Amino acid sequence: MILNVDFSSDTPLYQQLRDQIVVGIAEGKLSPGEQLPTIRALAEESGINMMTVSKAYQLLKQEGYITTDRRSGARVAATGRVTVSDTVRKELKVRISELRLSGLSKEEILALCAQVYEEGETQ
Amino acid sequence: MTKLILWGSVIWLAPLLCYMLVNETKSKKNIILGVTLPAEGRSDPAVEEETKRFRRNEWTVCALLILLGVLAMLPVFHDVSMTLWMIWIDLCIVLPYIPYVLSRNKLLKIKEERGWKRQDQTVKVDTAAWQEPKWLSPWLFVPPFLLALLPVFFDRGMWPVYLIDALCIIFFWFGYRYLYSTRSEMVDGDTGLTQVLTRIRRVRWGRVWLFTAYSMAALNIAFYLFSLNKGLGVALFVTITVFICVIALQMEMKMRQLQEKLTASSGKEDYVDDDEHWIGGIFYYNPNDRRSIVNHRIGLNTTVNLASGLGKVMIVMSIVLLLGLPFFGVWMDHMGSSEITVSAEEGEVSFRSGMTHYEFSKESIQEVTLLEELPQDLRRRFGTAMDTYLEGDFVSDEYGRMKLLLDPTVSPWLLIRTDEKLYLFGTREGQLTRDLYVTLSE
Numbered sequence: 001m002i003l004n005v006d007f008s009s010d011t012p013l014y015q016q017l018r019d020q021i022v023v024g025i026a027e028g029k030l031s032p033g034e035q036l037p038t039i040r041a042l043a044e045e046s047g048i049n050m051m052t053v054s055k056a057y058q059l060l061k062q063e064g065y066i067t068t069d070r071r072s073g074a075r076v077a078a079t080g081r082v083t084v085s086d087t088v089r090k091e092l093k094v095r096i097s098e099l100r101l102s103g104l105s106k107e108e109i110l111a112l113c114a115q116v117y118e119e120g121e122t123q
Numbered sequence: 124m125t126k127l128i129l130w131g132s133v134i135w136l137a138p139l140l141c142y143m144l145v146n147e148t149k150s151k152k153n154i155i156l157g158v159t160l161p162a163e164g165r166s167d168p169a170v171e172e173e174t175k176r177f178r179r180n181e182w183t184v185c186a187l188l189i190l191l192g193v194l195a196m197l198p199v200f201h202d203v204s205m206t207l208w209m210i211w212i213d214l215c216i217v218l219p220y221i222p223y224v225l226s227r228n229k230l231l232k233i234k235e236e237r238g239w240k241r242q243d244q245t246v247k248v249d250t251a252a253w254q255e256p257k258w259l260s261p262w263l264f265v266p267p268f269l270l271a272l273l274p275v276f277f278d279r280g281m282w283p284v285y286l287i288d289a290l291c292i293i294f295f296w297f298g299y300r301y302l303y304s305t306r307s308e309m310v311d312g313d314t315g316l317t318q319v320l321t322r323i324r325r326v327r328w329g330r331v332w333l334f335t336a337y338s339m340a341a342l343n344i345a346f347y348l349f350s351l352n353k354g355l356g357v358a359l360f361v362t363i364t365v366f367i368c369v370i371a372l373q374m375e376m377k378m379r380q381l382q383e384k385l386t387a388s389s390g391k392e393d394y395v396d397d398d399e400h401w402i403g404g405i406f407y408y409n410p411n412d413r414r415s416i417v418n419h420r421i422g423l424n425t426t427v428n429l430a431s432g433l434g435k436v437m438i439v440m441s442i443v444l445l446l447g448l449p450f451f452g453v454w455m456d457h458m459g460s461s462e463i464t465v466s467a468e469e470g471e472v473s474f475r476s477g478m479t480h481y482e483f484s485k486e487s488i489q490e491v492t493l494l495e496e497l498p499q500d501l502r503r504r505f506g507t508a509m510d511t512y513l514e515g516d517f518v519s520d521e522y523g524r525m526k527l528l529l530d531p532t533v534s535p536w537l538l539i540r541t542d543e544k545l546y547l548f549g550t551r552e553g554q555l556t557r558d559l560y561v562t563l564s565e
Contacts, residue, residue, distance in 0.1 A: 001249075001250045001251060002247050002248065002249055002250075002312060003247070003248040003249075003250060004243070004245035004246070004247055005245055005246040005247075005248065006244075006245045006246075007245075007246070007411040008244070024250075030250070036250055037248075037250055037253040038255075041253050041255075041305065042248065042250075042253075043413070044304065044305050044306050044414065045248040045253065045306050045307060046246050046248050047246060047409065047411060047412035047413055047414055048413065049413050
């Protein structure tokens with residue numbers, strides 16, 4: 001999987017890493033059990049501070065997307081239902097509100113969600 | 124003779140540097156003259172025309188530098204030859220880059236006009252391409268370390284020199300391990316290609332440092348042989364040095380060839396482009412990159428990120444070194460003609476030249492001999508050896524170790540044996556030396 005790190009973006013770097021890995025897992029670009037670069041390696045590859053990479057990995061681990069091991073480093077967690085956190089629920093609420101304010105109906109929002117979901121599946 | 128050796132040691136710098144830059148006109152990792160171009164761009168007539176012009180200009184610069192190098196050897200410049208040589212080395216480092224930067228700027232303009240510049244300026248990381256680096260064991264550096272120490276057993280008097288050289292081999296291991304960026308050699312989205320490029324670079328990087336370690340051990344042994352036999356030592360020194368240069372060049376060019384071959388069909392769709400972080404295609408400056416050491420874009424070498432603290436220190440040191448070279452030449456020229464004064468008053472004898480000063484009491488003198496010819500096999504251990512100035516610790520088969528301060532072109536010379544040491548002195552005026560001989564003989 002190719003990670004794109006945008007230093008000029010307003011999104012924090014750890015968030016960019018976390019988001020892309022989550023999308024990568026959802027789209028099947030990262031398979032369960034697949035080895036991820038170590039914190040040091042990812043910092044070296046991207047030029048990002050190790051603390052920032054560590055923050056992204058900690059977040060992913062807390063959310064259940066990856067597992068970390070002192071020997072084998074970080075791996076994509078085995079598939080299973082990951083609990084939807086309050087943060088995700090809140091974010092979803094904000095996005096849906098934005099779409100409603102854009103003038104989209106419930107059906108149109110659901111159709112858009114289905115479309116984006118299928119795009120991820122076909123990747 | 125010294126000047127001829129110096130000339131032979133550096134004159135090849137000009138064609139070598141120009142050749143290395145001309146080699147950059149061949150695409151490696153989608154880069155031509157420091158500019159990333161897509162596959163279609165590399166065969167564009169405007170690009171080909173510019174690279175052709177660059178080659179012409181670069182070889183013209185090379186011819187000019189060689190001409191200047193030959194002129195600097197003329198006897199008319201004898202008194203300032205070292206200064207001229209140091210200025211010449213500065214020119215060799217700077218001048219070949221002028222056509223390089225100019226042509227690079229033109230290629231960047233073509234790239235912009237043709238719309239080849241990648242709009243997406245994100246840093247790309249291929250998670251699948253990442254592999255845990257397999258480093259060479261530090262034990263591999265132990266045999267050259269021991270070899271470098273070997274002469275200590277035969278030549279105990281020079282143990283500091285051998286030890287310093289041996290310790291360098293330990294530093295070589297640190298250089299191998301920590302002066303390399305483990306970042307993947309990504310040129311496009313091809314994971315396999317990234318892995319191959321990364322692996323071959325890492326393996327060859329290890330070979331270079333291991334080769335350097337063994338070369339240092341060989342030079343140490345040559346240094347020891349030099350103290351036994353001047354001819355053999357010099358022959359061995361020259362052979363090893365030429366061998367090191369040839370192998371180093373061969374390693375770099377082989378790496379470039381592989382990069383050229385492996386990436387020949389790359390850049391058709393997506394390609395990695397970080398041109399904007401390379402000032403003039405030479406210096407890496409990226410404040411977003413936390414790394415201080417980065418790999419050169421092509422070949423085997425590494426460089427520093429000028430946005431980092433280490434990078435700033437390195438660039439300041441390099442500028443100081445470049446600007447300081449001519450002054451070093453002035454100092455060397457001055458030393459070659461500096462006055463050698465002597466005094467024999469109040470029971471003390473002293474010889475002085477610049478910062479060098481030898482002093483001993485008259486009472487400690489056991490024997491004074493006036494030599495009309497210098498020992499043929501005089502070999503330097505420490506100090507300075509120029510055509511008109513010898514100073515420091517020397518050795519000869521006939522007299523053994525001795526301290527020297529003399530002009531080898533002005534005879535005679537005084538061989539003074541004291542209770543502790545053996546000295547060989549000579550002033551710049553033969554008569555002054557003869558007068559001193561008479562005074563000391565009394």
